[in-house]
Amino acid sequence: MGYVFPKKAAGLAYKFFSEPREGKLLPNAIPDILKEAEQEVLFHEDCTIQTYTWRGNENKILLVHGWESNASRWEEFIILLKKSKCTIIALDGPGQGLSSGIEFNIPLYAKHVNTLMEKYQPQYIIGHSMGGATCLYYQYKYNNPLLQKMVLLGSPSEFELILSNYKKTISLNDKVFQLLKEKIVERFNIHPSEFSGKKFASGFNFKGLIAHDIDDTVVAFNEGKQIAEAWKSSQFIETKGLGHSLHDKELYEKIHLFLFEE
Incomplete structure (x- = not known):
């Protein structure tokens, strides 16, 4: 289709790229x-x-999950956080959990995060994977002065790298790939090359913690490292054997220490 109907192929490519296949919940x-x-x-x-x-x-604390997921992914961490007596807030992202919609993308997710930030005014925000990328973009876009600390778990940095990997995965030709990028610019008014987590984080002056696993096969370890290097007031935790999910009691305790006992 990419050679015969490139515009239609680009539309389908965007659809597959932006519509989660998993993560929905039933109310009952x-x-x-x-x-x-x-x-x-x-x-x-x-x-x-x-x-x-x-x-x-x-x-x-506001918890922001990632792609094809929902608020329940935080269960193990919530159990630990409840011991600190803090108020925990979580949401289901667009098209996931019990939230409405079909399409999931970072600019839309950031708008939803902003809705919660304005209502609840949490001092801390924690994001996993695409949720972490959303946290970075949210703060870059809205510049919330009340935010004191941010934690990123397995978060990507460069949107162009995500797109390039997607191009390889579904074998898009150059023409369709260019049309896909033009569609993204038209949709969000930002070029993929400008959508950079390390660029966003370089302007932050509050404290951050970035954790990434060297065995992460979903988001390259170097992505998290780049964010940490650009964010001068952040610290970096390297893990091994936890994969992309980063579910680990010891890591969660380190995050807890960073938030409340530092």
């Missing part, structure tokens, strides 16, 4: 950890945003 079958939370639906434009809150003290 949500995980137990989410049942424990106060559930509230917020609205942004024509989207509904499913939120979850575990009430605690004035210390507030």
Whole structure:
């Protein structure tokens, strides 16, 4: 199709790139950890945003999951965070969990994050994978002065690298790939080359913690390293054997220490 109908092929390529295949939840079958939370639906434009809150003290944390996931991915970490008596807030991203929509992309996700930040005003934000990239873009875009600390887990830095890997995965020819990039610029008013996590982080003056596993086969280890090197007030944790998910009690305890006991 890329050779015969390149514009149609680019449209399909964008569709496959932006529509999660997994991560949806059914209202009558949500995980137990989410049942424990106060559930509230917020609205942004024509989207509904499913939120979850575990009430605690004035210390507030927002948890931002990644691609093809939902708020339940934080279960192990939430169990630890509850011991600190902080208030924990999580959301289901666009087209995932119980939130509405079909398309998932970072600019839209950042708008949803901003909706929660304005309502709950958390001092800390934690993102995994594409959720981490969303946190970086959110702060770059909205420059929230109330944000004190950010934690990134297995987060990508360079959007052009993501696109290049996608091109290889589905064997796009150069013509269709160029049309895909033009569609992204038209859709979000930002060129893929300008969408850089390390660039966004280089302007941050609050504290950050970046964790990345050397065995991550989804997002290259060097991506996290580049963000940490650009972010002068951040620290970097290198892990091994945790893969992309980074679910680990010891790592979660280090994050807890960074947030509350540093």
